Amino acid sequence: MLSAGIMRIPMKNIFLITILFFTFSVAVSGASEIKLNDIHRPESAILFIVDGLGSSYFYPELIPYGVDGLEISKAVTGNLTFGARIIDIKTPIPSTGQAHSVIFTGFSGANEEIVGYPDATIYDITRRHGFVNLAVMEKGDFQTLRDEQDIILFAQNNSIDEPLISIQANKAPSGVFELMYDWKMKLPEYLEKKKDMEKYSAYNKWGIDAANALAGYMKKNHPAQRFLLTVNVGAIDSGGHNLGEDDYYRLIEYLDRDMYPLYTTANENNIALFFTADHGMSFAAKNARRGGHASGNYAKMLESLRIPLVIMSPNTVSGTIEGKFNQSDLAPTLMSVLDLPNSLAYADGKSINVKNYASIFVKADKEYSVSLWNNGQKVSETSGSELIFAGLPLDTNYTLKAVSADKTHEERLFLDSDKLVRFDSGNGIDLRGIVAIILILVVIIGGLLIIKRIKD
Numbered sequence: 001m002l003s004a005g006i007m008r009i010p011m012k013n014i015f016l017i018t019i020l021f022f023t024f025s026v027a028v029s030g031a032s033e034i035k036l037n038d039i040h041r042p043e044s045a046i047l048f049i050v051d052g053l054g055s056s057y058f059y060p061e062l063i064p065y066g067v068d069g070l071e072i073s074k075a076v077t078g079n080l081t082f083g084a085r086i087i088d089i090k091t092p093i094p095s096t097g098q099a100h101s102v103i104f105t106g107f108s109g110a111n112e113e114i115v116g117y118p119d120a121t122i123y124d125i126t127r128r129h130g131f132v133n134l135a136v137m138e139k140g141d142f143q144t145l146r147d148e149q150d151i152i153l154f155a156q157n158n159s160i161d162e163p164l165i166s167i168q169a170n171k172a173p174s175g176v177f178e179l180m181y182d183w184k185m186k187l188p189e190y191l192e193k194k195k196d197m198e199k200y201s202a203y204n205k206w207g208i209d210a211a212n213a214l215a216g217y218m219k220k221n222h223p224a225q226r227f228l229l230t231v232n233v234g235a236i237d238s239g240g241h242n243l244g245e246d247d248y249y250r251l252i253e254y255l256d257r258d259m260y261p262l263y264t265t266a267n268e269n270n271i272a273l274f275f276t277a278d279h280g281m282s283f284a285a286k287n288a289r290r291g292g293h294a295s296g297n298y299a300k301m302l303e304s305l306r307i308p309l310v311i312m313s314p315n316t317v318s319g320t321i322e323g324k325f326n327q328s329d330l331a332p333t334l335m336s337v338l339d340l341p342n343s344l345a346y347a348d349g350k351s352i353n354v355k356n357y358a359s360i361f362v363k364a365d366k367e368y369s370v371s372l373w374n375n376g377q378k379v380s381e382t383s384g385s386e387l388i389f390a391g392l393p394l395d396t397n398y399t400l401k402a403v404s405a406d407k408t409h410e411e412r413l414f415l416d417s418d419k420l421v422r423f424d425s426g427n428g429i430d431l432r433g434i435v436a437i438i439l440i441l442v443v444i445i446g447g448l449l450i451i452k453r454i455k456d
């Protein structure tokens with residue numbers, strides 16, 4: 001009797017503590033938002049990564065060269081240069097796993113392990129703000145990344161001749177698993193009776209069409225559910241490695257053609273589209289039979305380092321963006337376009353100014369009454385510990401005042417881009433934390449008293 005009683009009580013404690021923690025974390029995560037102007041923000045986003053697509057091979061401003069220093073072939077494209085186009089952006093490391101990790105974390109030194117750390121990725125932030133994370137990936141996925149997704153359709157190997165497609169579902173919206181399963185079964189139809197470049201291109205088209213079907217399905221069947229859909233198509237990279245220079249640029253032209261339906265879906269359904277690559281590709285010379293990007297001479301070539309970044313969203317500017325950027329800037333930019341705070345734990349990248357307004361994110365260690373002032377006039381006022389003031393005109397001056405029972409902060413801001421302002425009362429521990437600790441102690445002491453009573 002006695003031992004059974006003791007066994008039961010710690011279980012009860014654990015249960016109560018779990019509930020307390022859960023309540024506490026829910027209370028902390030709610031951000032309240034004020035829209036200050038009529039802004040047109042994307043509901044959802046597609047992060048489209050073309051494995052191994054160097055911008056040198058299709059950006060109008062650039063010319064691709066071989067390792068021998070002579071000009072090589074360039075694709076002619078019509079769809080891949082829509083929206084806001086960043087001309088000079090490079091990966092810090094032209095290898096697939098690490099470059100993808102940079103994209104997901106906004107950290108130029110990222111690797112696959114860091115992707116698995118808490119709050120390291122864009123997916124941790126989207127999830128906290130009510131998005132589901134969906135993915136269709138032929139390359140560039142790895143265990144820690146797959147674990148960040150609510151559901152992912154992915155290739156287990158890199159073979160176009162013997163592809164092995166799998167699905168990992170964690171918390172998928174209803175019907176998505178079935179849809180992905182249908183697409184897994186459709187791949188053989190895409191590839192049959194095709195060979196060489198045609199087969200590589202069909203493999204890419206399958207990935208694009210699957211992603212397009214998924215985005216369309218979400219809009220139709222889960223219209224209120226925001227999502228971040230990550231896509232990787234792998235056959236431009238495989239084509240560069242295995243088929244050579246002349247097929248590589250033609251594969252880009254086929255991609256341009258096959259992208260059009262996805263571009264249309266995004267455009268018509270208020271979905272932001274981010275078109276990019278993990279790294280580029282280099283060739284020894286014109287008509288080289290094999291290419292590379294990660295090793296030896298290839299890794300130093302601009303053709304391996306320069307990546308495209310094109311953004312289409314209802315709240316972004318269009319045209320080319322000058323300046324030098326790093327692949328680590330992509331994640332903070334994606335957060336900004338979605339109007340989510342850049343609280344990426346390891347990011348060293350900075351948001352690129354593509355949005356046509358600015359937002360102020362307030363994160364405080366306790367509840368403050370926060371007011372926003374422009375030219376001595378109060379523009380807005382609200383209270384909370386996590387706030388978003390969205391839709392402010394760019395290049396304007398604002399003053400943010402935060403007042404609590406014992407503390408007042410004042411912050412002057414020039415809105416050349418989004419701003420994240422943190423208010424810290426300086427006590428080290430916030431009030432809610434103390435309340436939670438006291439409640440947990442009460443539960444533990446209560447449990448111990450019950451144990452004592454049973455013993456007595």
Ligand SMILES: [Zn+2]
Pocket residue numbers: 051052095096097139237278279
């Ligand atoms: Zn790659």
